[in-house]
Amino acid sequence: xxxxxxxxxxxxxxxxxxxxxxxxxxxxxxxxxxxxxxxxxxxxxxxxxxxxxxxxxxxxxxxxxxxxxxxxxxxxxxxxxxxxxxxxxxxxxxxxxxxxxxxxxxxxxxxxxxxxxxxxxxxxxxxxxxxxxxxxxxxxxxxxxxxxxxxxxxxxxxxxxxxxxxxxxxxxxxxxxxxxxxxxxxxxxxxxxxxxxxxxxxxxxxxxxxxxxxxxxxxxxxxxxxxxxxxxxxxxxxxxxxxxxxxxxxxxxxxxxxxxxxxxxx
Amino acid sequence: xxxxxxxxxxxxxxxxxxxxxxxxxxxxxxxxxxxxxxxxxxxxxxxxxxxxxxxxxxxxxxxxxxxxxxxxxxxxxxxxxxxxxxxxxxxxxxxxxxxxxxxxxxxxxxxxxxxxxxxxxxxxxxxxxxxxxxxxxxxxxxxxxxxxxxxxxxxxxxxxxxxxxxxxxxxxxxxxxxxxxxxxxxxxxxxxxxxxxxxxxxxxxxxxxxxxxxxxxxxxxxxxxxxxxxxxxxxxxxxxxxxxxxxxxxxxxxxxxxxxxxxxxxxxxxxxxxxxxxxxxxxxxxxxxxxxxxxxxxxxxxxxxxxxxxxxxxxxxxxxxxxxxxxxxxxxxxxxxxxxxxxxxxxxxxxxxxxxxxxxxxxxxx
Numbered sequence: 001x002x003x004x005x006x007x008x009x010x011x012x013x014x015x016x017x018x019x020x021x022x023x024x025x026x027x028x029x030x031x032x033x034x035x036x037x038x039x040x041x042x043x044x045x046x047x048x049x050x051x052x053x054x055x056x057x058x059x060x061x062x063x064x065x066x067x068x069x070x071x072x073x074x075x076x077x078x079x080x081x082x083x084x085x086x087x088x089x090x091x092x093x094x095x096x097x098x099x100x101x102x103x104x105x106x107x108x109x110x111x112x113x114x115x116x117x118x119x120x121x122x123x124x125x126x127x128x129x130x131x132x133x134x135x136x137x138x139x140x141x142x143x144x145x146x147x148x149x150x151x152x153x154x155x156x157x158x159x160x161x162x163x164x165x166x167x168x169x170x171x172x173x174x175x176x177x178x179x180x181x182x183x184x185x186x187x188x189x190x191x192x193x194x195x196x197x198x199x200x201x202x203x204x205x206x207x208x209x210x211x212x213x214x215x216x217x218x219x220x221x222x223x224x225x226x227x228x229x230x231x232x233x234x235x236x237x238x239x240x241x242x243x244x245x246x247x248x249x250x251x252x253x254x255x256x257x258x259x260x261x262x263x264x265x266x
Numbered sequence: 267x268x269x270x271x272x273x274x275x276x277x278x279x280x281x282x283x284x285x286x287x288x289x290x291x292x293x294x295x296x297x298x299x300x301x302x303x304x305x306x307x308x309x310x311x312x313x314x315x316x317x318x319x320x321x322x323x324x325x326x327x328x329x330x331x332x333x334x335x336x337x338x339x340x341x342x343x344x345x346x347x348x349x350x351x352x353x354x355x356x357x358x359x360x361x362x363x364x365x366x367x368x369x370x371x372x373x374x375x376x377x378x379x380x381x382x383x384x385x386x387x388x389x390x391x392x393x394x395x396x397x398x399x400x401x402x403x404x405x406x407x408x409x410x411x412x413x414x415x416x417x418x419x420x421x422x423x424x425x426x427x428x429x430x431x432x433x434x435x436x437x438x439x440x441x442x443x444x445x446x447x448x449x450x451x452x453x454x455x456x457x458x459x460x461x462x463x464x465x466x467x468x469x470x471x472x473x474x475x476x477x478x479x480x481x482x483x484x485x486x487x488x489x490x491x492x493x494x495x496x497x498x499x500x501x502x503x504x505x506x507x508x509x510x511x512x513x514x515x516x517x518x519x520x521x522x523x524x525x526x527x528x529x530x531x532x533x534x535x536x537x538x539x540x541x542x543x544x545x546x547x548x549x550x551x552x553x554x555x556x557x558x559x560x561x562x563x564x565x566x567x568x569x570x571x572x573x574x575x576x577x578x579x580x581x582x583x584x585x586x587x588x589x590x591x592x593x594x595x596x597x598x599x600x601x602x603x604x605x606x607x608x609x610x611x612x613x614x615x616x617x618x619x620x621x622x623x624x625x626x627x628x629x630x631x632x
Contacts, residue, residue, distance in 0.1 A: 059356035
C-alpha cells in the first residue's frame with residue numbers, strides 16, 4: 001500500500017458512510033449519522049495526536065490543536081444534548097462557550113499551519129484564488145443568516161455571525177495549502193498530498209453546511225425529511241476525509257519505505 | 267549541458283540501482299570485466315587537479331547536479347512519494363535520523379558498495395538546522411594518497427546532491443576529514459545552501475590550492491600491488507565512467523581538450539614508470555600496465571610514418587553512447603607515452619570508433 005493508492009481507494013469508499021444514511025428510515029438515519037460523526041471525530045483526533053508525536057515545534061502544534069478541535073467537537077455531539085435539560089436557560093450560552101473554545105482550537109491550528117506553510121511561495125493565481133475564496137466563503141457564510149434578517153442587537157446573533165465570519169477567514173487561510181499543492185504538483189518541490197487532503201477535509205466540513213444552507217435559503221426549500229439529513233451527511237464526509245488523510249499521513253514513513261524495499265527486492 | 271553526456275550519467279546511476287536490485291546484467295567488458303584499478307580514476311583526477319586547481323569546483327558542482335537529479339529520479343522510480351521527507355526540519359531527531367539512515371543505507375550506500383567506491387554511513391542529523399554528517403570509509407577517491415588537504419570533491423558533491431535530491435532543496439557540503447590527510451575516514455558536513463557557515467566553509471574547501479600529491483609515487487605503489495583498503499584495489503568501471511562524464515558535462519569539447527593536454531604530461535611521466543616496472547618492448551610494457559590496471563587492451567601497427575593504435579575493452583568507453591570527449595585524457599596519455607618511447611614528437615592526428623574499438627592515429631609533428 002502507498003498513500004496515493006490508499007487515498008484513491010478510501011476517499012470514494014468513505015462516501016458510503018454518509019450515503020448509507022439515505023437508505024435508512026428517516027428516524028434512524030439522523031441517529032446513524034450522529035454516531036458515525038462521533039466515531040470519525042474520535043478516530044481523527046486520535047490519529048492527529050499520533051501524527052503530532054512525529055513532529056516538533058509548529059507542526060506538532062498544528063496536529064495537537066487539530067486533535068483538540070476534533071475531540072471537543074465529538075464530545076459536543078455526545079454530551080451537549082444530555083445537558084440541555086439540566087442547564088435550562090443557561091444551555092444556549094454554554095453551547096456558545098463550548099463552540100468558541102472549539103473554534104479557538106481550530107483558529108490556533110490554522111495560525112500554526114500558516115507559520116509552517118510557505119505562503120510566500122504562492123503565485124499570483126494562488127493569491128487571486130485565495131481572494132476569491134474570501135469573498136465566496138464570506139458570502140456563503142453570511143447569506144443564509146442575513147437573509148433571515150436577525151436581530152443585530154441580540155448577543156446570540158452577533159456571536160453566530162462572528163463565528164460564520166471566522167469560518168470564512170479560516171477557509172481563506174487554508175486555501176493556500178491546497179493551492180500550493182496544485183502549484184507544485186509537477187515540480188520537485190515537496191507538498192504533502194496527505195496534509196492537503198486533511199486541510200481539504202477541514203474546508204469541506206466547514207463550508208459544506210453553509211453551502212447547503214445557502215442553497216436551501218436561495219431555493220426556499222423545506223429543510224425537513226431526507227433534505228434535513230444533508231448537513232450531517234456533509235459533516236460525516238468531511239470528517240471521513242480528515243480521518244482518511246490523517247491515517248495516510250501517519251502511515252507514510254512505513255508505507256514509503258516498504259515500497260522502496262519491495263521495488264529493490266524484485 | 268550536453269544532453270547525451272547527461273544521458274550517460276543517468277544511465278550509469280540507473281545501472282547502479284539495477285545492480286542493487288540484483289538484476290542480471292552482462293559484464294561491461296568480455297575479458298577485463300566490470301572492475302578497474304582505482305589508480306586509473308585517481309591518476310586522471312589528481313593529474314587534472316594538480317594541473318588546474320580550479321577544477322575542484324567543477325568536479326564538485328557536476329557531481330552535485332548529477333547526484334541531485336538522480337537521487338530524485340531513483341526515489342520516484344522506487345515508488346517512494348516525492349514528499350517523503352516533507353517538512354523534515356520539523357521531525358524529531360530520532361525519526362529524522364532513523365528514516366533518512368534507512369533510505370540512504372538501502373539505496374545509496376548499497377549502490378556505492380556495489381561500485382566498491384566506499385562505505386557510506388549517516389553519522390548525525392540536526393533536522394532543525396538541516397545539517398547532516400556522513401562518513402565514508404575506504405574512499406576510492408583518496409585511498410592510498412597523501413595530500414596536504416582534503417580532496418574528495420567528487421564525493422562531497424555526490425553526497426550533498428543525494429541529500430539535496432531527497433530533501434528537494436538546495437544543499438551543499440564540504441569535507442572535514444579525509445583519508446588522504448591521515449584520517450581514518452572521510453567525513454562530510456552537508457547543510458542548506460543558504461546557511462552562511464556552510465557557504466563559507468564550502469568556498470574555502472573548493473578554493474584552488476595545490477594538493478601536493480606526487481601521483482607518480484601513488485602509481486608506483488599501486489603497481490607494486492600494495493593494498494590500500496580492505497575493499498580491495500578495484501572499483502566498478504561505472505564509478506570511473508561517472509566521474510569522467512561528470513567532469514566534462516558542462517563543456518565536453520573544452521574539457522576534453524584540456525584533459526588531453528594534461529594526459530600528454532601524465533603519459534610522459536608514466537613512460538618512465540613503465541620502464542622501471544616492466545620488461546619488454548614499449549607496446550608490451552603498455553599492455554602489461556593497462557591489463558594490470560584492467561583499463562584496456564592495446565595494439566599498435568606502423569603505417570608509414572604513423573602509428574595506428576587500437577584500444578579494446580577500454581574502461582572510458584560507455585558502449586551505448588561512444589563519445590570521444592570521454593577519452594581526451596587517455597589519448598593524451600598515449601600520445602605522451604608513445605612520444606617518449608619512440609623518441610619522436612608525436613601528435614594524435616585523429617581518433618575514431620571502429621567495430622567497438624577505439625582507433626587513433628599518432629603522427630610525427632610537422
